Amino acid sequence: MRIGIVCPYSFDVAGGVQYHVRDLAEHLIGAGHQVSVLAPADDDTPVPAYVEAAGRAVPVKYNGSVARLTFGPVSAGRVRRWLGEGEFDVLHIHEPVTPSLSLLALWAATGPIVGTFHTSNLRSRVMLAAQPVLRPSMEKISARIAVSEDARRTLVEHFGGDAVVVPNGVYVDRFAAAPRDPRWTGTPDRPTVAFVGRLDEPRKGLPVLTAALPAVLAACPGTRFLVLGRGDGDDALDGLAPAHRAAVELLGALDDEEKAALLRSVDVYVAPQTGGESFGIVLVEAMSAGAPVLASDLGAFRRVLADGDLGTLFRVGDPAALATELVALLGDPQRRAEVAGRASVAVRRYDWRIVARQVFAVYETVRMGADRVGQDPTAGGLLARWLT
Numbered sequence: 001m002r003i004g005i006v007c008p009y010s011f012d013v014a015g016g017v018q019y020h021v022r023d024l025a026e027h028l029i030g031a032g033h034q035v036s037v038l039a040p041a042d043d044d045t046p047v048p049a050y051v052e053a054a055g056r057a058v059p060v061k062y063n064g065s066v067a068r069l070t071f072g073p074v075s076a077g078r079v080r081r082w083l084g085e086g087e088f089d090v091l092h093i094h095e096p097v098t099p100s101l102s103l104l105a106l107w108a109a110t111g112p113i114v115g116t117f118h119t120s121n122l123r124s125r126v127m128l129a130a131q132p133v134l135r136p137s138m139e140k141i142s143a144r145i146a147v148s149e150d151a152r153r154t155l156v157e158h159f160g161g162d163a164v165v166v167p168n169g170v171y172v173d174r175f176a177a178a179p180r181d182p183r184w185t186g187t188p189d190r191p192t193v194a195f196v197g198r199l200d201e202p203r204k205g206l207p208v209l210t211a212a213l214p215a216v217l218a219a220c221p222g223t224r225f226l227v228l229g230r231g232d233g234d235d236a237l238d239g240l241a242p243a244h245r246a247a248v249e250l251l252g253a254l255d256d257e258e259k260a261a262l263l264r265s266v267d268v269y270v271a272p273q274t275g276g277e278s279f280g281i282v283l284v285e286a287m288s289a290g291a292p293v294l295a296s297d298l299g300a301f302r303r304v305l306a307d308g309d310l311g312t313l314f315r316v317g318d319p320a321a322l323a324t325e326l327v328a329l330l331g332d333p334q335r336r337a338e339v340a341g342r343a344s345v346a347v348r349r350y351d352w353r354i355v356a357r358q359v360f361a362v363y364e365t366v367r368m369g370a371d372r373v374g375q376d377p378t379a380g381g382l383l384a385r386w387l388t
Contacts, residue, residue: 120278199231205272
């Protein structure tokens with residue numbers, strides 16, 4: 001099958017949607033399909049051979065994050081040329097209403113279109129204001145996928161209709177088989193705790209973790225906090241006493257193999273995000289690597305962790321609650337092993353071999369002419385049951 005995939009966000013900067021698009025494309029190519037990805041990226045930026053770079057992106061603040069988008073007549077021309085040359089059997093647009101390549105492709109495309117929705121924001125004034133303009137274009141989408149129940153609810157609230165929930169995917173075995181790195185492996189008197197996220201986005205929760213740090217160190221003096229991510233880490237750690245600051249190791253942006261080794265090595269992975277999360281892919285990565293997860297009780301995280309059966313939850317934005325739960329976990333290796341063991345089994349449902357099969361089933365459905373299956377709640381429900 002000839003498949004075109006549109007990513008609205010720049011491939012120059014890593015992010016959950018970009019990882020999803022990359023991994024899906026590579027899995028489909030490995031299965032013998034012809035795949036081309038259109039994404040914002042500078043023309044001189046190294047990108048995989050299957051990616052068509054559509055020009056430099058502009059940073060735009062939205063939903064507590066910074067999205068790097070590209071729009072305008074030059075981008076529209078590149079979209080039209082790519083669509084014409086691709087002659088795709090199915091066009092898969094991620095975040096179709098995002099004012100970037102995705103919306104441009106939706107306006108220009110004909111034929112079978114699949115839209116995947118990642119955003120969780122139940123009260124978006126921007127979406128509500130744009131609804132009258134975007135609704136006619138939304139009707140061109142043959143099938144809708146949401147990566148989580150939170151993303152599905154956001155879609156339904158703002159545009160009506162429905163969607164099949166197909167989660168983000170992870171190459172589980174890559175994390176499970178990653179080697180432990182002695183630099184990051186904890187000991188009973190020096191346990192290691194990992195955080196992964198953009199350091200300059202408060203919603204990723206680093207300020208919550210740093211506020212909890214003194215109480216954790218008071219109970220577990222040797223604890224090391226390993227912080228992975230882009231951004232100015234020194235600014236994020238302002239206000240910490242020197243002794244507490246010395247417990248934090250800023251690792252910068254590690255590559256995929258190093259991130260897997262980090263998650264495979266640590267005693268606990270902490271996800272203190274405060275909002276804007278529709279799924280929680282890094283939780284799934286940590287679970288795949290065998291790291292016990294401690295996460296804020298956002299709806300998306302609660303669902304991934306099965307209401308606390310596959311990890312430990314604490315109140316969103318509460319440093320004291322984070323510290324209490326983290327100290328308890330660090331002091332109970334048997335509990336950590338039991339939770340991580342259950343998670344390593346349950347996480348298999350997110351493996352790309354399963355997720356990609358579900359996505360491809362949607363492709364086949366729209367290609368066979370089941371128009372608007374994702375917009376009809378009855379048809380969407382039937383497809384959802386079939387995929388599971």
